[in-house]
Amino acid sequence: MLVVMDPDVGDALNGAETPEHRLTRVGEGDRKAFADLYDATASRVFGLVRRLLVDPAQAEEVTQEVYLEIWQTASRYKPERGSAISWMLTMAHRRAVDRVRASQASRDRDVRVGIRDYDREFDHVAEHVEVQLESERVKRALAGLTELQRQAVELAYFGGLSHTEISSRLHVPVGTIKTRIRDGMIRLRDALGVTS
Template structure:
């Protein structure tokens, strides 16, 4: 009888373990709204933190975060566990959306400056914008490939993964100062590769 009770308590302990993000994402892909809610609760603060760090503006950050979760709901079937963790997939999506919003805002300001007035009736060339974004993405990828592996790792974790410098140091088991040095050197090299002037 005691063995049966022990077995039951062990079963309860294992059955109440929270599902992983990968499991939740798999259930979201099947249309499970409860799993989506649980996934949202687990990752929303980190997603909002990354987006806000890039956009600064809180209202825009909340709006972009909503767009990200809508995209997660709509594209969860595209997630492939063999190609990386759910957190990485989500944070990459979040980073891309935030950068798209920055580019879109900058492109809008540039157009307004060239025209001299804001004219909302003027047709917007989506094809040209898509091509520009793709070319810029390729330029960044090419520049990232020219970083050392250590610099690329640190930059990817901090800016694409949304991790703080301290978290990157813990993950890589290196001193915080080393992380900061790799990030500084990596960003300087990226700036030079992309021809960005400060």
């Protein structure tokens, strides 16, 4: 008669440490226990992750992330709540599902960007008109600034000068330049209806 035994139970009967004991020692920072735990469980963890992820390279990466998380959080494991392997496989399942969701979200984002870029290729006229209208709005808003504010804002944002360079050019203290730019930008934001 052939008896098939759970490997975890077999370990306990053979005097070897169970995954629960190893995980407890890992929680105390025992590197040897971590290596032993990895050797005893890696094939099961990787197998679960591999079933959820199509790409073997991603499955390996997620498995590494799982063992890093095990190393970092082993002290939180409570044997009374369940077996060590169940705790580890739950963690692996969660990480694999997160990776699937992240990959899907990335694909969806790429599709949206691709569609947007595809649509823009055929609508150069509309894009040009939109830029022109926005440019006119900004010019009208700039006209609403005081001369000193407009001068400081134009030198900073259109001239590309630093506060110090504007201060030198206009022979005004740097603090005054900063105030003019700040006040000018507030007025521009209000004139353009931009909310922060």
